[in-house]
Amino acid sequence: MPTATEYGNTPQRHFWMRGENPKERVVFDETTGIWNIYGYEESLQVMADTTTFSSVTSRLVPELKEFTEGGLTTLDPPRHTKLRKIVTKAFTPRVVSEMESTIERLAAELLDKVDGDRMDLVADFAYPLPVIVIADLLGIPASEREVFREWVDAMLSGTMDMSLNDESEEYKNEFARAIENIQKLNAFIGEHAESRRTEPRPDLLTKLVEAEVDGERLNNQEVVNFAALFLLAGHITTSMLLGNMILCLDEHPEQQKEVREDRALVPSAIEEALRMYSPFAAISRVTQTDAEVSGTKIPADQLISITLGAANRDERQFADPHTYDIRRDPNPHLAFGRGIHFCLGAPLARLEGRIAMNMLLDRFPHLRCDPAEPPEFLTIPNLTGPQKLPLLLTPEG
Template identity: 55%
Template sequence: MSTALPEAWTIHEGQFWLRGEHPENPVEYKPELGTWNVYGHPEALAILSDPATFSSATTRIMPEETLGDMKELTAGNLLQMDPPLHNKMRKLISRAFTPKVVADLEPRIAELTHELLDEAKGRDRLELVADLAYPLPVIVIAELLGVPASDRYLFREWVDRMFESPEQISLTDDSEEAQQRLKKQLAVSHKFIDYLGEHADERRKHPREDLLSKLVLAEVDGERLSRTEIVNFAQVLLIAGHITTTMLLGNTVLCLDLFPEWNERVRADRSLLPPAIEESLRFLSPFSAVARVTNRDVEVAGTTIPADKMVLLWLAAANRDPRAFDEPDTFNPLREDISHTHLAFSRGIHFCIGAPLARLEGRVAVDILLDRYPSLSTIPGEVPTFQPNPGMTGVKTLPLSV
């Protein structure tokens, strides 16, 4: 069965796996960008499982003139940490995402889903991202963190501006244009920092039962976190805590629309919904790529990557690797053990701590969508738009007829 996406849909040109293309080699060096790129599933899995060789502290190899005050944004950033500090910081929030804590959120997620869809009641169309896929997860994570969910429109503006660039990561581009893009991204990050810093300062005076208060009161090796560490940690939670789920929701609904036979089967048998979500994560992986830096010379798939080099792991390409998945360009929720095979939530020590919550939000929200809208479908002539950043694969807008 062909899975070619409609030509009218605009997908970033670098996302070749969406067109059913597979690189001849699982490892490629791009001299114009100064990055090593890994596309294969076994190679990506091995790298993600080896933090001693492949460091997450990627900013350490950036030129000083490029790095600038990005150094300030790495303190407390869980995504930029290696062991042993990563392990200690991750433990600070692990209790906020235990199976019981996540399961107890199901009634609230269902309540929010109904409330958001009620706001669209009476209309003959739904803009899935604006009406549900964005506000639902951002409200959930904002409530957990302890910041006003009513500020979600600010969060969306800031996140959109942070990820608006269509350019791939480059260590060689020192043009004025590249510097301006970086300055704009840093300016937006500082808006987040200022915003979260004010809330952190308030929690120092008046702690509550929320994640932000736990960060303010937490100690690592007997010392409290600095204000910078707290706000950077909180920023990662707020951004990563909703953007993956937003794309998961949009991509799942899109896949069910693209493949009507699966839409019918899932509607008739809701036990197929979780595997359909897992297959959508493989088929359209929200975060297409993650970055690592080599701590030493290392051989990957017969190619030697020198020390102190940027390695981009293209998880979305790995999730289409024919060595790992039969007929990888076919959407098939009945793949065996799919949830433990795809890399959409990463793997190893940086496996997404919010993955159980994202999966729960996806299951609950899509289940309600299917109940409330028996004939939900895309609108002829109104194509979805996609995230412009090549490191992301997800719908930005998805107009639907209800």
């Protein structure tokens, strides 16, 4: 069975997936006009310094302003601090913990539908599970989830790499399609959010609408942007995490055997899969002033890509960085970011991952990848994970 790095259908720019190291920790890409940060310490520096490195990327890509304004991932302090406090009042650890029985029930229902000696992990389980969980949490009716899926499928089918220099019609058209899908999603969520102001329900959207700090509440656009981010990023992260973890365990049968025999290893196996194949491979920042990273000077008003996937394979931070090790400790990976923008949904993704993996291991003692049908990876450069992962479920499958 070939490894994920040998399939040859991962995005070309994901050199770390092929076990390669960057030539430099900070590299300017003249083609795209973007600075790429590949090192671990360098990534920490950029994420920690919100004064020099702003999250308000719409300064350089104004077309995105409508969809990023008021969004937690695209704000700087002090506004970010205030909004995060408001959102945290709605999305509490208790809200996450109370989802455990629901996740178990939904995961069981999905696996009950699997019939025969094979399944596509993504289509049958890894994709629908987090969508249903988060839609249920937000209060989106089951009858409308398929509409959401169509928009997300369209978003994930692209191959566009962000560029400040590409003037081609192909790039403009793909960018326009991406914007159109975001608009549809935001309008869809906006209708639901607005209805919660007059008809509150026991769901997260209502909590977001009603939460306040120092007498201030989120406006409708802020509610929409957070809910859209939560729905998109939340389901994509968990879906890719499950697929990536199955790939890692399949590539290392001896470690899969250990995890099956000792389920206390599942959480650390999940963390190592997050490090090896970070679902969100890169995040963006903009320099507000002239800056220096690892001895490289970066002018003001430059777009920066913090390449988390490469940083999580930095040999200065991780011993044998291209080796999957379920007992790696410590494992301070950056898959969920770091600092003020650390992913709010990380506890939910970890909970879903733990429940789903245990259930898969329980139900399918012979689960393995199909050597005749290698996985197909997402083509979007900033995401890492399979969009198709055929599995065999029986010894003779």
